[in-house]
Amino acid sequence: MIISVASGKGGTGKTTVATNMALALGEKVELLDCDVEEPNAHLFLKPQITRTEKVETPIPLIDLEKCTACRKCSDICRFNAIAVVGKKVLVFPELCHSCGGCMVVCPEKAIVETGRELGTISYGHRNGIRFINGRLRVGEAMSPPLIRKVRAAADPERVTIIDAPPGTSCPVIAAMNGADFILMVTEPTPFGLHDLRLAVGAVRVLGIPCGLVVNRSDIGDQKVFAYAESEGLPILMTIPFDRRIAEIYSRGKAIVEEMPEWKERFVDLYRKIEALATSRSGASQCVK
Amino acid sequence: MKIAVTSAGTQLESEVDPRFGRARYILIVDPETLAFEALDNSANVSAFQGSGISAATMVSDKGAEVLLTGYCGPKAYLTLDAAGIKVVSDISGTVMDAVNAFKNGKVTYATEANKDSHW
Known part of the structure; x- marks a missing residue:
C-alpha cells in the first residue's frame, strides 16, 4: 500500500498529516520524504539516520577522439544539452534529462556515461518506522530523478507514506505516480481551494483514488466542502485551527504523541484510506 | 564576411531584438553589400x-x-566562443544602426556573458 500525501497549495499540512499518520501506525510503515527541495519530515519524526548516500543521474561524456561531429546526438536531444559547432562538441550537463538517446544514436560509440550529482538520500528509523528522505543538491534544477530514486528504495512489505512536494508539476507527479491512494491535505481558503482543484485535476489524469483532509477546518469559507461534495471527494479527516496543535507543530513535536486522542483518529484515517483504495481497485477490475 | 544581428523583424530597418536565444529573427548580413538573410x-x-x-x-x-x-547568456556565450564567433552585446536601435556601428569599428567585443542563466 502506497499513500501519497499531496496538496496543491504549500503549507496546508502535508508533513503534519504524513508524520502523524506514520507515528500512529508504528512499525509496519515507512515514511518517504519526497519533498526533496525542502525536506522537513525528519524534524517531526526525529529518526536516527543510519546512512546517507550521494545520488547521481547519468549524463553523456564524449570521446572526442572517436567523435566525427555528425550531430546525431545533438539532433535527438530535446533539451539542447549537446551542441555541435563546427567540429566541436559541447555538453551542458545541467540541461540533460538522462534519457540516454545520444548514446543510442551515436554511430561511433563515442559517448559514454558519466554522472551529475542530484543530491543525497538518507536512511533511518524511529521506533521501527522506516524513514527515507531525499535532499536535492543546491543549484540542481531537476528533482524528479531524485524523487524516483527515493521511491525506488521503498520496501513493498510496508505501508509506504509519501510526503509529496506542493504544486502540480513534474515533482508532484513523480511523488504520486503509481501510488494506491492520494491523500490531499487542504485548507478552507480560496488559495487552498484554487490549488486543490489543480491538484485533483492531476490526480484524475493519473486515475488514482483520492480523499481529503481539511486542515484548519474552522477558518476561511466553506467552499472547499461544497467542492468536495460536488466532485465526490470523501473528506476523511478534519483538523481544527487549535492553538495546542499549532504549538506542538512549532516545537517540532507530534500531535499523536502530545495529544493521544489524535492517535486513534490517524489510525482511523488510515483504515478509511485502506477501504477506499481496495474497494476502488476492485471496482475498476469489474469494469475491465 | 557575414555578421549576425538579432532582430524583431525581417528587414534591415527592423529594431534589434535585445534577446539572443529567444530573438524573433536573426539577420545574417554581409556588411559590405548589405545582402542579408x-x-x-x-x-x-x-x-x-x-x-x-x-x-x-x-x-x-x-x-x-x-x-x-x-543580451547574451552564459551557455550561448560558451557555444559562440567554441564556434569562434565574436560577440558584441548591449546593441540597440535598428539592425542597420548596428551594422553601421560595426562597419565604423564602434563596437566592443564581449569577453563574457552579460546575462545570467535562466534557472
Whole structure:
C-alpha cells in the first residue's frame, strides 16, 4: 500500500498529516520524504539516520577522439544539452534529462556515461518506522530523478507514506505516480481551494483514488466542502485551527504523541484510506 | 564576411531584438553589400530550455563571424566562443544602426556573458 500525501497549495499540512499518520501506525510503515527541495519530515519524526548516500543521474561524456561531429546526438536531444559547432562538441550537463538517446544514436560509440550529482538520500528509523528522505543538491534544477530514486528504495512489505512536494508539476507527479491512494491535505481558503482543484485535476489524469483532509477546518469559507461534495471527494479527516496543535507543530513535536486522542483518529484515517483504495481497485477490475 | 544581428523583424530597418536565444529573427548580413538573410528563430523562442545554445549553433552554421545583440547568456556565450564567433552585446536601435556601428569599428567585443542563466 502506497499513500501519497499531496496538496496543491504549500503549507496546508502535508508533513503534519504524513508524520502523524506514520507515528500512529508504528512499525509496519515507512515514511518517504519526497519533498526533496525542502525536506522537513525528519524534524517531526526525529529518526536516527543510519546512512546517507550521494545520488547521481547519468549524463553523456564524449570521446572526442572517436567523435566525427555528425550531430546525431545533438539532433535527438530535446533539451539542447549537446551542441555541435563546427567540429566541436559541447555538453551542458545541467540541461540533460538522462534519457540516454545520444548514446543510442551515436554511430561511433563515442559517448559514454558519466554522472551529475542530484543530491543525497538518507536512511533511518524511529521506533521501527522506516524513514527515507531525499535532499536535492543546491543549484540542481531537476528533482524528479531524485524523487524516483527515493521511491525506488521503498520496501513493498510496508505501508509506504509519501510526503509529496506542493504544486502540480513534474515533482508532484513523480511523488504520486503509481501510488494506491492520494491523500490531499487542504485548507478552507480560496488559495487552498484554487490549488486543490489543480491538484485533483492531476490526480484524475493519473486515475488514482483520492480523499481529503481539511486542515484548519474552522477558518476561511466553506467552499472547499461544497467542492468536495460536488466532485465526490470523501473528506476523511478534519483538523481544527487549535492553538495546542499549532504549538506542538512549532516545537517540532507530534500531535499523536502530545495529544493521544489524535492517535486513534490517524489510525482511523488510515483504515478509511485502506477501504477506499481496495474497494476502488476492485471496482475498476469489474469494469475491465 | 557575414555578421549576425538579432532582430524583431525581417528587414534591415527592423529594431534589434535585445534577446539572443529567444530573438524573433536573426539577420545574417554581409556588411559590405548589405545582402542579408532573415532566419526565423521561432523554434527557439518557444524552446523549453537551451534556446541560446540552439541559436548559437544556427548562427555558426550560417557562417557568421560576429554576433551583434543585446543580451547574451552564459551557455550561448560558451557555444559562440567554441564556434569562434565574436560577440558584441548591449546593441540597440535598428539592425542597420548596428551594422553601421560595426562597419565604423564602434563596437566592443564581449569577453563574457552579460546575462545570467535562466534557472
